[in-house]
Amino acid sequence: MIFKKRTNSESILHKRIRKFKGMKRGYYSFIILVSLYLLSFLNPLLINNKALVVKYNGEYFFPVSKYYPSTTFDQQGYGEAQYRKLDEQFENDNSGNWVIMPVYPFHPNESLLGEIDGEPPHAPTSLHWLGTDNRARDVFARMIYGFNISISFALIVTAIAYIIGITIGAILGFFGGRVDMFGQRFIEIFASIPFLYMVIIISSVLQPSFWLLVTIMSCFNWVGMTYYIRGEFYKEKAKDYVSAAISMGADNRRIMFKHILPNALTPIITFAPFALIGNISTLVSLDFLGFGLAAPTPSWGEIVNQGISDIRYWWLILSPMGASFTTLLLISFIGEGVREAFDPKVHSRLR
């Protein structure tokens, strides 16, 4: 925008944002979810088996960002230093050395087989809040890392699928006629391919990495958005401001993306939270079926899968189910608020 905004001149979008902020349930859910998600990027500092700072013989070490073999601290064994043991050792020997561990000192991919008695999975204790899974990995750590991965995955897939869907829908709606006719038929054929089976087939042939899964999911997720965008473009292009843009000599791309698209955002924004929900659920179900992200990536679906194999390990079912339930509920609240904020009706039920 070239002209500076005056305080009393409010764009439609600003009005809607203000309305959304008035919707307490949705707005607070939004704040909670966004802060949790941002916080989860600090996971390596909060939930990790590597110490944040080690003081050893007058020197400072920062193991979070650097690898130190165990010999650095004159520790027994091979490979990386065992910081939890180091912490214990330093506390006992009063040598003036110390270790600052993260708040929750377990790594999601680390097997705790030697440290806990009994056969995995271990039930929750005060040390391991949600117990361990069948490879003796800490469930709480895996849950939190899985949260970050699920949300990132869903956001990226939604964004890519939206870009594809919006572009194709815009082209169909704007040009109409034959382009629309053939485009629609192609989309109908494409949409009839069973998505889940395609993902399963592809991931059984190729080793599914994060980005491969993102690509596959995006390729199959854009179809729904084209219908809405196409409809919006049909509606908007008949309005005179589009004719005015043509008569000014604007080219098609400028008309489509500068003039029409900002007026066609309603379905995009109102569907986004629900698309997120769908993508999180899909990732969980793929992981559950074993066709999702490659092991040992922490994932909710994989934990459920372990829990299903023996119902006595209730923490393996309840924790991922509870986590996904809470996440999806928060996003639903956000979606509900956003939808309400975009509703042209002034009075709202959600206050």
Add this chain to the structure above:
Amino acid sequence: MSKAPLLKVRNLHVHFPIFGGIFQRRVTEVKAVDGISFDVYPGETLGIVGESGCGKSTVGKALINVLRLTAPDVEISGEVFLEDNGEYIDLLSLSRKEMNKHRPDMQMIFQDPFSSLNPRMLVGDIIQEPLDLHTNLSQKEKREKVAWLLEKVGLSAEQSTRYPHEFSGGQRQRIGIARALATEPRLIIADEPVSALDVSIQAQVINLMMDLQDEFNLSLIFIAHDLSVVEHISNRIGVMYLGNMAEVGDADDVYRNPKHPYTRSLLSAVPLPDPKLKNKRQRIVLKGDVPSPLAKPSGCGFRTRCPLAKSACAKDIPQLEDVGQAHFVACQYHEEEFPVE
């Protein structure tokens, strides 16, 4: 007018094909504009009147070539010549890119001020857009020009930082006029620019348009269905009926001395404020409705409702003929009196 015309429209046809059946074959077409010709001279206002559905708005939209957007199958034929440094360029034969070079010469004011401004853009950005597209001015110069334009149309420069929904209908129409003026056009097509406004606002907007026309020496094609508005603003008037031009002539001449039976009946329906004059006037009431442009009557389009219709009217489409003083009528029986009921 002795000068060379700015715009020459020759035999313009606009047909919207209708497709039907399983294979979407072409069944028939709507002949929205069916061969009309007219000239527009520099600095004059040509009023185009006619009832709803006679194709007057379609003519305007065909001239600036925006029909294909909502009707990709539309068929436009004929010639639209725009004068450019003494040469005439057929706009219909140009590609869209070539056409864009001539866009600044020809701008349009739209009927509905509520949909003709993009609701997501600031008023200043709306008016500035034609400058972005057609000039190399610096940002500062563009902003100055926008402020100047806003003042020209009776708004203030500070209002450029507002959104269209903060304005009334009349103000929005002024913004539309400012946008049309931004490229310094020679011809403005005004498609019913005042029919969506209150009567008091109509007068303001029309007077503004007339002032601006004098100031910038604009030619204006003024499309409207309100006869008194058209009489007020136009130098010449074209009367359209069912996609054809029924009568073209000087405004005074057409109003005082209408020739075509349709024009005569149309003008007899204009409300008169003086009851004495009103009672003296012969009121011509036409029978029936306008035929559908899907099934136009053969020959003269008006013959189904014309009190003067003869069997010969069904044969040939009447052409505009000169009846003197640059007054053209498309009816060979225009001198006959109407039968008194």
